Amino acid sequence: MANKIKIIRVPISTPTLLPHTTTNCYLIGNEKESLLVDAGYDQQDTRIELERAIKVNGLATPNSIILTHSHPDHAPGVRQLLDWSPIVYCHHLEGQATLAAISPWDNLSFLNDEDIIRIADEEITIIHAPGHTAGHLNLYIRSKQVLIAGDNIVAEGTSWIGPPDGDMTDYFQTLNRLKQLRLSKIGPGHGKWVLNPYDHIEFVLNRRLYRENQIISLLKKHNQLTAVNLTQMIYDKLPHPSVFEVAKRTTEAHLIKLMKEGSVSLHDSLYFIRS
Structure with missing residues (x-):
C-alpha cells in the first residue's frame, strides 16, 4: 500500500x-x-x-x-x-x-x-x-x-x-x-x-538489581562508604574516564532508592546499612 x-x-x-x-x-x-x-x-x-x-x-x-x-x-x-x-x-x-x-x-x-x-x-x-x-x-x-x-x-x-x-x-x-x-x-x-525486546528489558532489570546488590554487599563489608568510593569499586572497568560521572550518578540513584526503602542511611556523605 x-x-x-x-x-x-x-x-x-x-x-x-x-x-x-x-x-x-x-x-x-x-x-x-x-x-x-x-x-x-x-x-x-x-x-x-x-x-x-x-x-x-x-x-x-x-x-x-x-x-x-x-x-x-x-x-x-x-x-x-x-x-x-x-x-x-x-x-x-x-x-x-x-x-x-x-x-x-x-x-x-x-x-x-x-x-x-x-x-x-x-x-x-x-x-x-x-x-x-x-x-x-x-x-x-x-x-x-x-x-x-x-x-x-x-x-x-x-x-x-x-x-x-x-x-x-x-x-x-x-x-x-x-x-x-x-x-x-x-x-x-x-x-x-x-x-x-523482552530479553533486553529483563537484562536491564537484572543489571540494575545486580548493581543494587553490589552496593548493599559493599556497605555491609566496609560499614560506610561515599558514593565515589562505591562507584570506584563497582565500575572498575569503564569504557572511558568521561563516563565516571554518570556512573556515579547511577550509584547515587540506587542509593536514593535504597534510602526510600529504608535499608540505607546517609550521614556526612557516608552511606551505611540501616540497622
Missing part, C-alpha cells in the same frame, strides 16, 4: 556517552504525513542526515517533533529544523529544560500518559515513562508492536539513571510496565533496533 506507515531509525553522530557514538532520531509516517521523534544534537549533520532519510524513504517533511527528553544529544537539534515550523511536543515535567535546550524556539505543546496521536492513519500511544528523566516519553505503535524508548533503553549495555533528572524507583516501574506491552522490537535512544 502506498500509504503504509514507515518507522525509520536515523542514527546521527553526536558527542554522546561511549560506547555509543550516535543518537537515534526516528521518522514515522508516509509520503503524506510524518513526525520526528527526537532531534539530535544542534549541528548541521542533524539536518543533513534527516533530510537524506526523508528523501530516500519518500516521506513527507515532519510537521511535528516529539522529544523523548531534553538532554543535549536528543533535543537541541530542533534549532536546525526551525524552517519546518514544527509543533514541538514534550511532557510538561520536561517543559522548562526543553525550552532551555531548543531556545530560541519557544512554542511547546505537551503530551501526557496514554494520549493518542494519529499519523498517516496510524494510532500512536504516548507513554509517560520516567526513569532516565522525570518527564521522559516513550511512543508505542500498537499495530506494529514497536516501542520507541528514548534513553530508557540503549542497544549496548544500560542507560545511566541518576540525579538531578533521573529516578531509579521510577525506572524500575517503567521497565516493568514496558514488559507488559506486546512488542516485536524496540527503537533505543542509541544503537541498533533491539529485536529481542
